[in-house]
Amino acid sequence: MDFSKPELLNLLFLTIVLLLVFYIYYIWQKDIVENKFNKDTFLKINPNYSSVIKIVHFILKLTALVFLILALAGPRMGIELKKVNREGVDVVFALDVSKSMLVEDVAPNRLLKSVQVLSKTIDKMVSDRVGIIVYAGQAYPLMPLSFDYSMAKLLIKTISTDLVNIQGTDLSSALMLSDSFFDNNERSKIIFLISDGEDHEGNYQQLSTVLSDKKTIVCTINIGTESGGPIPIKTQSDISYKKDKNGNVVISKANAKALETVAANYNGAFIKSNQTNDMVKFIFQNINILDKTSTEEEMFSDYEDQFQWFLGFALFFILLDLILTHKRINFIRHIIKQ
Numbered sequence: 001m002d003f004s005k006p007e008l009l010n011l012l013f014l015t016i017v018l019l020l021v022f023y024i025y026y027i028w029q030k031d032i033v034e035n036k037f038n039k040d041t042f043l044k045i046n047p048n049y050s051s052v053i054k055i056v057h058f059i060l061k062l063t064a065l066v067f068l069i070l071a072l073a074g075p076r077m078g079i080e081l082k083k084v085n086r087e088g089v090d091v092v093f094a095l096d097v098s099k100s101m102l103v104e105d106v107a108p109n110r111l112l113k114s115v116q117v118l119s120k121t122i123d124k125m126v127s128d129r130v131g132i133i134v135y136a137g138q139a140y141p142l143m144p145l146s147f148d149y150s151m152a153k154l155l156i157k158t159i160s161t162d163l164v165n166i167q168g169t170d171l172s173s174a175l176m177l178s179d180s181f182f183d184n185n186e187r188s189k190i191i192f193l194i195s196d197g198e199d200h201e202g203n204y205q206q207l208s209t210v211l212s213d214k215k216t217i218v219c220t221i222n223i224g225t226e227s228g229g230p231i232p233i234k235t236q237s238d239i240s241y242k243k244d245k246n247g248n249v250v251i252s253k254a255n256a257k258a259l260e261t262v263a264a265n266y267n268g269a270f271i272k273s274n275q276t277n278d279m280v281k282f283i284f285q286n287i288n289i290l291d292k293t294s295t296e297e298e299m300f301s302d303y304e305d306q307f308q309w310f311l312g313f314a315l316f317f318i319l320l321d322l323i324l325t326h327k328r329i330n331f332i333r334h335i336i337k338q
Contacts, residue, residue: 060320087292091192096136096196104232113223114223131181169195196252218263222272222273228252269282269286
């Protein structure tokens with residue numbers, strides 16, 4: 001099941017605000033009842049008063065609101081499995097998540113800018129399979145090659161420097177893991193390495209045998225500035241900056257030369273930019289020059305709306321709340337007549 005208007009699900013955060021407001025109101029009213037009134041007198045005036053009933057009413061209203069929001073988001077379910085031919089290439093993004101990517105010489109920082117590039121690129125993809133890995137001192141898979149762009153968008157939101165505990169830059173591991181994603185020798189293969197290039201020093205001629213297929217292209221994107229900036233270290237109460245053994249603040253500078261060498265060794269292109277649109281354009285320019293291969297994929301189609309179920313549950317809880325409220329109104333009318 002998915003939603004035709006998933007952005008409306010953000011309204012669910014409203015329930016958190018309502019919970020907080022109700023809690024404050026509940027504590028305030030409880031304090032008045034217990035401290036401003038004589039308990040016996042108050043119960044004689046309103047013998048049916050119950051703080052539990054108030055909580056029940058609130059829960060019923062809140063539950064109804066949740067189901068209404070879900071109904072508005074347009075829940076739907078695929079009811080037919082069809083085979084669709086997609087003509088494209090296989091693309092793997094290898095994203096550097098070392099601590100130096102937290103430097104803020106590019107707004108908001110190097111890592112978040114890279115995630116933004118990935119997000120906008122995936123938004124424009126139509127028929128290419130995409131895979132994602134993250135690397136620092138070691139490489140880890142985030143998503144295997146897939147046409148599921150929605151899942152890719154969700155997963156890249158989880159990217160942080162905490163995903164890889166081992167610091168450093170193991171480029172060999174990143175390339176080998178990226179290469180292991182490719183499972184179809186007939187499709188064109190391309191790897192996009194996104195990094196600030198720091199700690200990427202080394203003899204890259206030795207990496208020429210890492211990729212199993214010599215036709216695999218590696219393009220590199222250098223993000224960050226040559227002047228660089230300090231590496232922030234966040235604590236619970238403050239933000240400090242990484243220092244060397246002598247107590248001096250470490251300045252992380254982008255290394256374009258290292259990434260240029262990597263691209264040249266794998267017949268790829270290189271770009272140094274801090275502009276999102278330029279980097280996205282670069283990615284598609286290199287994808288579009290590759291030969292496209294048709295791939296058959298099974299996917300659900302002919303979606304059927306399921307909002308009526310959620311709307312029905314919402315109406316049920318609303319009616320239940322009204323029934324309880326009606327009983328209280330009858331009690332008030334009885335008091336007035338007396």
